[in-house]
Amino acid sequence: MSDSIRWGILGTGGIARTFTTDLRAAGLEVAAVGSRSTESAEAFAAEFDVPRAHGSYEELAADPDVDVVYVASPHPFHAxxxxMMIAAGKHVLIEKAFTVNAAQAERIAEAAREAGVAVIEAMWTRFLPHMVRIREIIAAGTLGDVRTVLAEHDQDLPDDPAHRVNDLALGGGALLDLGIYPVSFAIDMLGLPTRILAHSTMSATGADRQTAIIFEHEGGRQSVSHSALDAAGRVGAQVIGTDARIEIDPWWYGATGFRVVAPGGEVLEEYTDTVESRGMQYEALEMERVIRAGEHTSPLMPIEQSVAIMHVLDRIREQIGLVYPGEQGSVS
Ligand SMILES: NC(=O)c1ccc[n+]([C@@H]2O[C@H](COP(=O)([O-])OP(=O)(O)OC[C@H]3O[C@@H](n4cnc5c(N)ncnc54)[C@H](OP(=O)(O)O)[C@@H]3O)[C@@H](O)[C@H]2O)c1
Incomplete structure (x- = not known):
């Protein structure tokens, strides 16, 4: 009997396709796909050679031959x-942003605890080889005292008001779609913020089109991040310590290279990217390790930190005045 872990894919959109491509290339077992429509499920199954196509998410949940589900719907539907999948006893890997607000995130954490299933936020950056190496370098003390994180995620995305990134009903806005990456990165490097200062400019749909965030972290450390939907930037990042800094190449949140640079400019280490796919299999492989080990989440992206990050995002949204449908005037 095979001991392979059987993946189910929830949704057939852009990122579900990329994720499934990477899983197949890495030799992982994609057993089923679920879609709101039978046609989409069947087309996806045919294209990616997935054995079972379900015409509803309920059918996917009821599939006894699925162990773990990758949730790839827009973020207002993640919770x-x-x-639904946790109630059916499935482990879940949930796309970023984990949810729209902290209240939803708390409900997922509680349900997972009660059901005894594993949950990881699919913040794929955390699992990529260059990030693993960066954490090793920092743990070894090469940077000295890490004082500052600078990270930017500016893209030129469609300005169609009905597009997911602009429509509030689909979780639109730079913060939850793009800003989540530098926010999560800063917290990974420096811990949760002790002070938050945020400012956005809004688009006509009420979604934030640009958001700038300053965090103060313990010990007077700072991180500065910027995200934008309306103009493409370099998408670089730096982690700056008293003895050296790390300069991460664009796009820093995907598989890429970096340099460790001394204050005087001498390159102490050069890391070259060798990942051939987009790199989404690393989060899936970590999910498989967590399931096999009987753990409830990953130390690289613990569910407790995903919940804490949603609380931070709620506080940012209070400052920038971003309220999603159904939140009735205040976040959460
Ligand atoms: N990790 C990454 O690099 C990355 C990149 C892009 C997006 N994402 C995240 O992944 C999620 C999906 O993004 P995407 O770009 O793949 O979106 P997308 O192309 O619009 O696809 C979303 C899919 O979700 C399903 N869905 C369920 N309820 C829906 C609803 N009410 N309206 C629209 N679609 C609905 C649909 O699948 P069916 O029709 O088959 O049910 C749809 O194809 C978002 O949370 C986003 O932040 C992550």
Whole structure:
């Protein structure tokens, strides 16, 4: 009997396709796909050679031959879809942003605890080889005292008001789509913020089109991040310590290279990217390790930190005045 872990894919959109491509290339077992429509499920199954196509998410949840579900719907639906899968006893890997607000994130964490299933936020950056190496370098003390994180995620995305990134009903806005990466990175490097200062400019749909965030972290450390939907930037990042800094190449949040640079400019280490795919299999492989080990989440992206990050995002949204449908005037 095979001991392979059987993946189910929830949703057939852009990132579900990329994720499934990487899983197949890495030799992982994609057993089923679920879609709101039978046609989409069947087309996806045919294209990616997936054995079972379900024409509803409920059918995917009821599939006994699925162990873990990758939730790839727009973020306002992550909680509903993750809770449906958890209730069916599935482990879940949930796309970023984990949810729209902290209240939803708390509900997922509680349900997972009660059901005894594993949950990881699919913040794929955390699992990529260059990030693993960066954490090793920092742990070894090469940077000295890490004082500052600078990270930018500016893209030129469609300005169609009905597009997911602009429509509030689909979780639109730079913060939850793009800003989540530098926010999560800063917290990974420096811990949760002790002070938050945020400012956005809004688009006509009410979604934030640009958001700038300053965090103060313990010990007077700072991180500065910027995200934008309306103009493409370099998408670089730096981690700056008293003895050296790390300069991460664009796009810093995907598989890429970096240099460790001394204050005087001498390159102490050069890391070259060798990942041939987009690199989404690393989060899936970590999910498989967590399931096999009987753990409830990953130390690289613990569910407790995903919940804490949603609280931070709620506080940012209070400052920038970003309220999603159904939140009735205040976040959460
Ligand atoms: N990790 C990354 O690099 C990355 C990149 C892009 C996006 N994402 C995240 O992944 C999620 C999906 O993004 P995407 O770009 O793949 O979006 P997308 O192309 O619009 O696809 C979303 C899919 O979700 C399903 N869905 C369920 N309820 C829906 C609803 N009410 N309206 C629209 N679609 C609905 C649909 O699948 P069915 O029709 O088959 O049910 C749809 O194809 C978002 O949370 C986003 O932040 C992550």
């Amino acid at each position: 509903e879809h993750a809770l």
